[in-house]
Amino acid sequence: xxxxxxxxxxxxxxxxxxxxxxxxxxxxxxxxxxxxxxxxxxxxxxxxxxxxxxxxxxxxxxxxxxxxxxxxxxxxxxxxxxxxxxxxxxxxxxxxxxxxxxxxxxxxxxxxxxxxxxxxxxxxxxxxxxxxxxxxxxxxxxxxxxxxxxxxxxxxxxxxxxxxxxxxxxxxxxxxxxxxxxxxxxxxxxxxxxxxxxxxxxxxxxxxxxxxxxxxxxxxxxxxxxxxxxxxxxxxxxxxx
Amino acid sequence: xxxxxxxxxxxxxxxxxxxxxxxxxxxxxxxxxxxxxxxxxxxxxxxxxxxxxxxxxxxxxxxxxxxxxxxxxxxxxxxxxxxxxxxxxxxxxxxxxxxxxxxxxxxxxxxxxxxxxxxxxxxxxxxxxxxxxxxxxxxxxxxxxxxxxxxxxxxxxxxxxxxxxxxxxxxxxxxxxxxxxxxxxxxxxxxxxxxxxxxxxxxxxxxxxxxxxxxxxxxxxxxxxxxxxxxxxxxxxxxxxxxxxxxxxxxxxxxxxxxxxxxxxxxxxxxxxxxxxxxxxxxxxxxxxxxxxxxxxxxxxxxxxxxxxxxxxxxxxxxxxxxxxxxxxxxxxxxxxxxxxxxxxxxxxxxxxxxxxxxxxxxxxxxxxxxxxxxxxxxxxxxxxxxxxxxxx
Ligand SMILES: Nc1ncnc2c1ncn2[C@@H]1O[C@H](COP(=O)(O)OP(=O)(O)OP(=O)(O)O)[C@@H](O)[C@H]1O
Ligand SMILES: [Mg+2]
Numbered sequence: 110x111x112x113x114x115x116x117x118x119x120x121x122x123x124x125x126x127x128x129x130x131x132x133x134x135x136x137x138x139x140x141x142x143x144x145x146x147x148x149x150x151x152x153x154x155x156x157x158x159x160x161x162x163x164x165x166x167x168x169x170x171x172x173x174x175x176x177x178x179x180x181x182x183x184x185x186x187x188x189x190x191x192x193x194x195x196x197x198x199x200x201x202x203x204x205x206x207x208x209x210x211x212x213x214x215x216x217x218x219x220x221x222x223x224x225x226x227x228x229x230x231x232x233x234x235x236x237x238x239x240x241x242x243x244x245x246x247x248x249x250x251x252x253x254x255x256x257x258x259x260x261x262x263x264x265x266x267x268x269x270x271x272x273x274x275x276x277x278x279x280x281x282x283x284x285x286x287x288x289x290x291x292x293x294x295x296x297x298x299x300x301x302x303x304x305x306x307x308x309x310x311x312x313x314x315x316x317x318x319x320x321x322x323x324x325x326x327x328x329x330x331x332x333x334x335x336x337x338x339x340x341x342x343x344x345x346x347x348x349x350x
Numbered sequence: 351x352x353x354x355x356x357x358x359x360x361x362x363x364x365x366x367x368x369x370x371x372x373x374x375x376x377x378x379x380x381x382x383x384x385x386x387x388x389x390x391x392x393x394x395x396x397x398x399x400x401x402x403x404x405x406x407x408x409x410x411x412x413x414x415x416x417x418x419x420x421x422x423x424x425x426x427x428x429x430x431x432x433x434x435x436x437x438x439x440x441x442x443x444x445x446x447x448x449x450x451x452x453x454x455x456x457x458x459x460x461x462x463x464x465x466x467x468x469x470x471x472x473x474x475x476x477x478x479x480x481x482x483x484x485x486x487x488x489x490x491x492x493x494x495x496x497x498x499x500x501x502x503x504x505x506x507x508x509x510x511x512x513x514x515x516x517x518x519x520x521x522x523x524x525x526x527x528x529x530x531x532x533x534x535x536x537x538x539x540x541x542x543x544x545x546x547x548x549x550x551x552x553x554x555x556x557x558x559x560x561x562x563x564x565x566x567x568x569x570x571x572x573x574x575x576x577x578x579x580x581x582x583x584x585x586x587x588x589x590x591x592x593x594x595x596x597x598x599x600x601x602x603x604x605x606x607x608x609x610x611x612x613x614x615x616x617x618x619x620x621x622x623x624x625x626x627x628x629x630x631x632x633x634x635x636x637x638x639x640x641x642x643x644x645x646x647x648x649x650x651x652x653x654x655x656x657x658x659x660x661x662x663x664x665x666x667x668x669x670x671x672x673x674x675x676x677x678x679x680x681x682x683x684x685x686x687x688x689x690x691x692x693x694x695x696x697x698x699x700x701x702x703x704x705x706x707x708x709x710x711x712x713x714x715x716x717x718x719x720x721x722x723x724x725x726x727x728x729x730x731x732x733x734x735x736x737x738x739x740x741x742x743x
Contacts, residue, residue, distance in 0.1 A: 168656060168737040189660050196658020207653045207740070211366045223359060224658040226352040269657070 113177070114277050114309045115142040115165065120174030122160050122332075134160040135171070136332040142277075145307040147299070149320035149340070152329030158313045161329070162281045165311065166199055167191045179276045196224055200270025202280035202312075206262040208254045208269075214241065215250040218268045225273055240268035244298055260291030267298055271308075278302070280312040284319055296322040356663060360670035374639040375679030377632025378719060382683025382712045383690065384625040389708040390691035392618020394700040399610045409436075409567045410470050411602040413580055418588045418597055419559035427587075428565070432579045434572035437466040440560035443550035449543060450515040451503040458499045459542045460516070462550020462560075468527075470566040478510045478525025485524075486546040491553065494525040496542035516543065519553055573602055626715075633676065633719035640672050640727035651731055652739030665732035672724020673717055680716025684709050 122135040134157045142148055150158050163169035164176070167183060176183050179198055186194065200221075201207075208217045218237040222228050241247055244264035254262050263283060270278050280299075284292040300322055302308045312323070320326050321340060328336035364371045413420075420440060429438050442462030449458045461467070465480045478494065485492050493514065500509050509523045530539040551558050567576050577600045584590075588597040644651070651664055688704070695702040 163737055166656070168740065189662075192655065192658050192660040195656060201656055203740075207649075207656075209650055209653060212362070216362070220654070221657040223355045224654070224660075224663060226355060273658075 112144050113141050114144055114146075114179055115140065115311075116175075116177040117141070117165075118175045120161075120164065120176065121172045122157075122164060122169070123172045134332050135164070137174070138332075138334060140327065140334065140337075142309060142311065144309055145303065146309055146325060147303045147323045148311045148325045148327060149323040150311065150313045150327050150329060151315065151317075151320055152335075154315075156329040157332040158329050159281055160332075162279055162311070162313055166201060166279045167195050196221055197273055198276045200267075200273070200275040200278040202263065202266050202270050202278060202283045204282040204285040206254070206259070206266050206286075208262055208265055210255065211253055213251050213253055214246065214257070214265050217254070217265055218272055220269060221273045236272060237268070240271055241265075243271075244268045245294075258291070259287055260294055263287060263291070263295050264298065267295070267302075271302070275308075277309040277311065280310065282313050282315070284314065284316065292316075292319065353666070356666050357670055360667045360674060363667070364671055364674060370639065370643075371675060374636055375675045375682065377635035378629065378676045378679030378716050379632070379683040379686065381625065381629030381632040382680045382716050383687035384628055385622055385712050385715075386684055386687025386708060387691045387694070388621035388625045389618060389705060390688070390703060391694060391700075392614065392621055393703040393705060394695050396611060396614040396618070397701050397703065399614050400607060409570050409573060409603070411565050411567075411573065411577065411580075411600050413563040413565065413584075414561065414599050414601075415584075415588075416597050416599070419557075419561065420563055421559055424584075424587065425560075425563065428563070428580065428583065431583075432576060434567045434576045434579075435565055436568045437470045437566040439463045439465075439467040439470065439564050440547045441467075441562035441564060442547045442560045443545065443554035444561045445555065447517050447543065447554060448515075449499060449503065450518075451512065454503050456499065456502050456541075458496070460545060460550060460554055461542060462545045462547035462554065463564075464547055466566075467544070467564065470564055473530060474528050475525050476528040477508075478523070480525065481546050486548055489549045489552055490546065491519060491521045491549055492524045492546065493521040494527060494544040495523060496527050496540040496544070497529040498538055498540035499543055500526040502541075516545075517554060521545070570604075573604065577602065629712075629715065629719060632679065633723040636672055636675055636720060637723035637727060640668065640724055641730070644668070644727050644731045647731075648734060648739050648742040651734055652736055652742060655734070655736035656740055661732040664734075665728045668728035668731050669721060669724050672728065673720035676720025676724075677713070677717045680713050683716070684712055687712075 118139045120135055120138040121133065124132045124134055126132060138161060150161070152158055160169070164171045167178075167186075171184075174184075178194065181194070183191070183194060195201075209220070215234070215237050218240055219233050222233050222236070238247070238250065241250060244267055246261060246264055246268075249257065249261070254265070257265065263286075267278075267283075278299075283299075284295055287295060296319060299310055299312070303310050310323075312319075314320055324340055326336070326338055326340055327334055422440075425438055425440050428435060440463065443460050445460055446457050447460045449456055464486060468474070468480065475494070476497070480494070481492065484490070493516065495503070495509060503509070503514065504512070509526055512523050513520050514523060515521075527540070527542075527544070532538060545554070547560065551560065565576065565580070567573055580600055581596050581598060584598045585596060590597050654664065688709075692702055694700075
């Protein structure tokens with residue numbers, strides 16, 4: 110097994126808007142991400158970051174290009190196989206949290222494991238509780254999303270992303286809807302997951318402060334990568350907290 | 351996802367919207383309840399009708415003719431030679447007559463019979479007495495009134511010994527019958543006057559012949575043989591050529607019963623059919639709500655797909671939801687239907703008939719309704735694309 114979680118070459122995504130008009134959102138992206146990397150993707154609005162993340166997460170198919178995820182070439186997989194990969198290998202964290210409403214924190218966290226099957230209810234419950242305390246929300250098992258703050262909801266979403274021990278966490282603007290305090294809290298959790306558990310994380314952000322928590326900064330412009338640099342230490346003051 | 355988890359997921363979804371789930375099931379509840387009720391009332395009515403047919407006399411049969419009427423000698427012959435016959439009576443002057451008493455007047459149905467008539471029909475007197483042998487033999491103008499006729503003419507006063515005019519002939523009232531109630535056809539069986547057959551033939555219809563013979567056998571098993579013997583006798587007696595059909599028609603209580611059964615069975619089928627339409631309307635209600643629910647829950651479906659739900663998982667979840675609603679509605683509907691049916695039978699005094707079959711079929715049918723009408727919305731939900739479902743506002 111190679112030590113690359115993601116190996117992408119010449120990825121193109123074209124949106125056909127009408128018969129004549131099409132938008133090339135990704136113009137031949139190549140990117141490799143190793144195990145335990147912590148990557149920030151930045152760039153102006155409309156530069157193709159979300160499009161790229163959706164392809165990474167197998168939520169959307171590229172128009173062309175090669176994509177190997179955790180040693181599996183996912184280009185030719187069918188819908189069911191993609192659903193399985195999303196379930197086993199990928200944890201999603203969205204800007205809008207995307208928790209199920211009127212569903213308790215614990216049940217939200219368990220959801221990916223429900224679809225995985227073959228796990229008994231007790232094990233599932235224990236694991237979900239463990240993750241709930243990992244994100245600092247022990248005791249909130251029975252709370253539904255409408256009784257949790259934005260920051261708390263995002264931490265539940267992170268716990269949900271972790272329950273199937275994914276190879277990678279994909280987060281599209283996870284702090285986009287959060288204030289500074291909650292942003293720092295969420296980023297601290299990501300940092301700990303990356304450092305202590307060695308989980309690969311790719312996140313999209315507009316905020317340089319958020320990017321400073323990561324180790325590598327990839328910048329998009331008009332569907333292309335224009336910059337791919339390590340984040341310099343010393344600027345990452347927030348991480349020490 | 352395994353089926354157990356899918357069931358849990360579907361149940362949780364339904365529990366999130368208890369009010370809506372209940373309202374969605376309402377159509378099926380009403381549909382199933384009406385099916386159960388209608389089928390029940392149908393079978394109760396059947397039993398009620400059956401009891402009524404048997405008041406005619408369990409082992410009785412009625413003989414009528416097409417061309418040649420009956421005479422005294424036919425009665426005598428049958429009584430002597432057909433050993434299965436227990437009771438036999440002619441019926442003469444089976445027609446509507448005008449009955450007057452003082453200034454009151456009404457139309458009644460006349461029957462000229464002998465005393466065995468009352469035995470065959472199991473029809474007891476309420477007041478007075480039966481005919482005497484002498485009265486029959488000597489064409490006496492005496493009459494026994496049916497309950498309605500008595501009430502109309504005499505009210506609460508004593509009719510015995512009074513003189514009434516029947517088609518302007520004076521007759522003396524010697525008795526009156528107990529109440530029999532309505533016939534199957536709705537005709538009032540108590541609006542009758544009963545005369546000696548001799549008197550009736552001569553004074554009312556002006557002949558010596560009879561229109562009908564009523565016979566009762568000793569037991570039900572003898573009915574078929576008796577019918578055959580009666581038919582054979584009249585073929586000979588009426589000299590019917592071999593290639594011609596019988597001149598007489600023999601209808602038994604059994605035939606009437608079968609007829610009544612057929613009518614009431616058709617009625618219950620019809621009722622059940624109408625009720626099933628409401629069940630189908632209930633199914634359409636489920637489809638409607640499920641469709642609304644699918645578009646309302648598009649984002650939820652997107653989330654589920656993003657974290658690993660397959661098309662089949664979504665399809666199955668929605669199917670389970672729809673089927674649970676309809677099957678649950680079915681169970682509640684069955685209980686409510688039985689309850690209302692019971693209340694109705696208790697109020698009307700009909701027998702309560704519990705039919706396991708109709709309960710079972712209604713339940714199966716309501717499950718089928720859920721699967722059938724839930725499939726389209728479920729299919730729609732499962733064919734959403736994850737990224738589009740997630741972006742849905
Ligand atoms: N479903 C779609 N159909 C057509 N065009 C689309 C679609 N999704 C994205 N685009 C276009 O693709 C380009 C890239 O969009 P994308 O959402 O990836 O940008 P982004 O970098 O995530 O921007 P932001 O920072 O605002 O989220 C944009 O020009 C956008 O208009
Ligand atoms: Mg975006």
